[in-house]
Amino acid sequence: MKRNIFIVITVLLCFILQSTVFRWLAFGGIAPNLLVIITATFGFMCGQKCGLWVGFFSGLLYDIFFGNVLCFYALIFMYLGFANGYFKQIFFKEDIKLPILLITLSDLSYGLVSYILLFLLRGRFHFLHYLMHVIVPEIIYTVLVTLILYPLIRMINGKLDGTEKRSEDGFA
Amino acid sequence: MRRKRQKFTIPSKYLLLIMTCVCVLFMAVTFFTDFLASPLSNFAGGVILPFQSGISKVGSWMNVRSQELKNIRDIMQENEALQAQVDALTIENNSLQQDKYELNNLRELYKLDEEYADYRKVGARVVSKEAGNWFHSFVINKGSLDGLEPDMNVMAGSGLVGHITEVGDNWAKVMAIIDDNSNVSAMVLSTEDSCIVQGNLETMDQGVITFSKLVNGETAVKEGDKVVTSYISTKYLPGILIGYVTQIQSDSNNLTSSGTITPAVDFAHLEEVLVITDQKASYTEAGEN
Numbered sequence: 001m002k003r004n005i006f007i008v009i010t011v012l013l014c015f016i017l018q019s020t021v022f023r024w025l026a027f028g029g030i031a032p033n034l035l036v037i038i039t040a041t042f043g044f045m046c047g048q049k050c051g052l053w054v055g056f057f058s059g060l061l062y063d064i065f066f067g068n069v070l071c072f073y074a075l076i077f078m079y080l081g082f083a084n085g086y087f088k089q090i091f092f093k094e095d096i097k098l099p100i101l102l103i104t105l106s107d108l109s110y111g112l113v114s115y116i117l118l119f120l121l122r123g124r125f126h127f128l129h130y131l132m133h134v135i136v137p138e139i140i141y142t143v144l145v146t147l148i149l150y151p152l153i154r155m156i157n158g159k160l161d162g163t164e165k166r167s168e169d170g171f172a
Numbered sequence: 173m174r175r176k177r178q179k180f181t182i183p184s185k186y187l188l189l190i191m192t193c194v195c196v197l198f199m200a201v202t203f204f205t206d207f208l209a210s211p212l213s214n215f216a217g218g219v220i221l222p223f224q225s226g227i228s229k230v231g232s233w234m235n236v237r238s239q240e241l242k243n244i245r246d247i248m249q250e251n252e253a254l255q256a257q258v259d260a261l262t263i264e265n266n267s268l269q270q271d272k273y274e275l276n277n278l279r280e281l282y283k284l285d286e287e288y289a290d291y292r293k294v295g296a297r298v299v300s301k302e303a304g305n306w307f308h309s310f311v312i313n314k315g316s317l318d319g320l321e322p323d324m325n326v327m328a329g330s331g332l333v334g335h336i337t338e339v340g341d342n343w344a345k346v347m348a349i350i351d352d353n354s355n356v357s358a359m360v361l362s363t364e365d366s367c368i369v370q371g372n373l374e375t376m377d378q379g380v381i382t383f384s385k386l387v388n389g390e391t392a393v394k395e396g397d398k399v400v401t402s403y404i405s406t407k408y409l410p411g412i413l414i415g416y417v418t419q420i421q422s423d424s425n426n427l428t429s430s431g432t433i434t435p436a437v438d439f440a441h442l443e444e445v446l447v448i449t450d451q452k453a454s455y456t457e458a459g460e461n
Contacts (some may be wrong), residue, residue: 016223019300019311024231029376029440030305048184056191064212065220065345066302066309071198078195082188114306118374119352129374134305 003160007054010153014038015061030134032141033107034149035062039077039104041099041153043084044091051081076113082108093158096102099150100143107142111135180226213340217315221343225299225313232443269426291409293327293446294318299343306373308348309334312445315342323407325448331436332412333445344447349414350381350439357405358383358414361398367430369399369414377434380418384430393420399433409452 014034022031035058046160059074067073084102091098115130124130182190201207296312314320316339326333326346334354338345349356354371367386375382386393397417403410413436420431 012220012223015303016227016300017221019303020224020228021231021234023301023303024228024235031303033304035303049187051189051242052184052191056195061220062303064216065311066304066307070202070212071195074275075192075195075199076192078188082184099428114304118306122352124352124374126374132374133377138305 002163003046003157006156006160007050008057010038011035011054011058011061015058018113019065027141028137030137032139033110033138033147034108034142034145035077035151036060036080036107036142037079037103037146038153040084040103041150043081044087044099044102045157047088048082048085051085052078052085053081055079056079076110080110093154096150097149100146103146103150104139104143107139108135111138208370213338213343217340217342221311221313221340223256223297224311225297228299291448291450293448294320295444295446296344298442307353308351308371308376308439309337310346310348310442312344312346312447313342314447315340315344317341319449320344320447321451325407325409325412327412327446327448328437328444330413332408332414333437333439333442335407336447346445348439350376350435356408356414357402358399359402360386360393360417361400362394363392364398365393366402366404367399369433378432380432380434381415382430383417383433384423384428386420386429386431387427393417393429395419398412405452407452409450410449 014037018031018034022034025043026030039051039055039058043055056074059077060071062073062077063070084106087098087102111131111134115127115135119130120127173178196374280389294314296314296318299313301310301452302308312326314461320336320339322336322339324336326335334346334348334351336344337347348371349369349372352371353375356369357366358369359366365387369381369383372382384401395417399414399417401408401410401412401414415435415437418432418434420429422429
C-alpha cells in the first residue's frame with residue numbers, strides 16, 4: 001500500500017517537473033525524459049507488472065495533456081516498463097551500470113519509436129538530423145538526471161522494503 | 173486448519189496483452205470521437221494544473237535568477253564599451269527622433285495596426301510546455317470558464333503564436349506554429365501572394381520555420397518581407413504577423429518557391445500570451461452583416 005502511494009506520487013511529481021521546471025532548464029530546447037527514467041527504474045526494480053502499470057499511467061498522463069490520441073504514449077511506456085521487468089533477475093541494488101544501460105536503451109527505443117510513428121510516417125526522412133538533434137541529446141541529458149534521480153528512488157524503495165519486511169515479521 | 177487461499181493473479185504476459193487491447197481500443201475511441209475528453213480534462217484541470225502553475229512560476233523565477241548571475245560578468249565588461257557608444261548614439265538618436273515621428277504617422281495609416289485593435293483579447297499565462305522533445309505545444313491557465321474555445325488564435329506581443337486545440341475548464345492547450353504538425357495558410361504582405369507556413373523540427377535549431385507553395389515568389393518577394401496570416405485561412409484571422417522571410421529559393425517546378433521564415437515571437441521565452449476571443453467564423457459573419 002505504502003509502495004503504491006509512493007509510486008503514484010513519484011509519477012505525478014516527475015510529470016509535473018518534466019513539463020514545468022525541466023522545460024525551463026532545457027539545453028538547446030531539449031529536456032530530459034523523467035517518465036522514461038521512472039518507468040524503467042520501477043520495471044527492473046520491482047518487476048514486469050509494476051513496470052507495466054507505472055509505464056501505463058505515466059504515458060496516460062502524457063496523453064491527457066499533450067497527446068493527440070489517448071493511450072498512444074501509454075502503450076509505448078507500458079512496453080518499456082514491461083521489457084525492463086525482464087532484467088529484475090540480474091539487477092543488483094549497488095550496481096549503477098545496469099540501470100544506466102537500461103535507461104539509455106529505454107530512452108533510445110522511446111526516441112526511435114516516436115520518430116518512426118510520428119515523423120517517418122509523415123514523410124520526414126532526415127533520420128540522422130533527428131537522431132543527432134533530438135534523440136541523442138535527450139539520452140545524454142536523461143542519463144545525467146538519472147545519476148541524481150535513480151539513487152533517490154532506490155533509497156526510498158529500500159526503506160519501504162525494510163518496513164514491509166518488518167511488518168511481515170510482526171505478523172509471523 | 174484452513175489453508176490460506178492463494179491470491180488470484182493474472183500472469184504478467186496476459187496482463188500486457190489485455191492492457192495492449194485496452195490501449196488500442198482507447199486510441200480508436202479518442203481518434204474517432206471525443207467521448208472521453210471531458211472527464212479526463214476535468215481530472216487534469218483539477219489535480220495537475222494547480223501544481224504546474226505553481227511550479228512553473230518558481231521555474232521561471234529560477235531561470236531569471238540564473239540568467240542574471242550569468243549575465244553580471246558580461247555586463248561589467250559591456251558597460252565600459254557601452255559608455256563610449258552612448259556618446260556616439262546620442263548624436264544619432266537626435267536624427268532618429270525625427271524619423272520616429274514620421275514612422276508613427278505612417279503606422280496610424282497602416283491597416284494592419286487597425287485590425288489588431290479590433291480584436292478582443294484575453295491575457296493568459298503559460299503554465300507548462302510539451303513534456304517531450306518532439307513537438308511544441310503548451311498549456312495556458314485559462315479555459316472554457318474564461319470563454320476560450322478551440323481554434324481561437326493565440327498571439328504574443330505582435331506576432332502569431334498558434335491556435336487552441338483543446339479546452340478544459342481552467343486550461344487550454346495551444347499548438348504553436350513552430351510545431352512540426354502545424355500548417356498555417358499565410359501571405360506575403362508586400363505582394364499578397366499566398367503560401368503555406370509549416371513548423372519544422374529540423375530547422376528549429378536555426379530559429380526558423382519553413383514556408384512553401386509561394387506562387388511567383390522569387391522575383392517579387394525579398395528577404396525581410398513580412399509574412400502575415402492569409403484571409404483564406406479557416407482558423408486564423410487575417411493579417412496577424414507571423415514573421416519575416418529569411419531565405420527564399422525557387423522550387424524545382426519553377427512555378428512556386430519555398431524558403432524559411434523567422435517567427436516574430438520568441439518561442440523560447442514565452443510566458444504570457446494573448447488569446448483572441450474573436451473566431452474567424454464569427455468574425456467574418458459579423459463583417460458581412
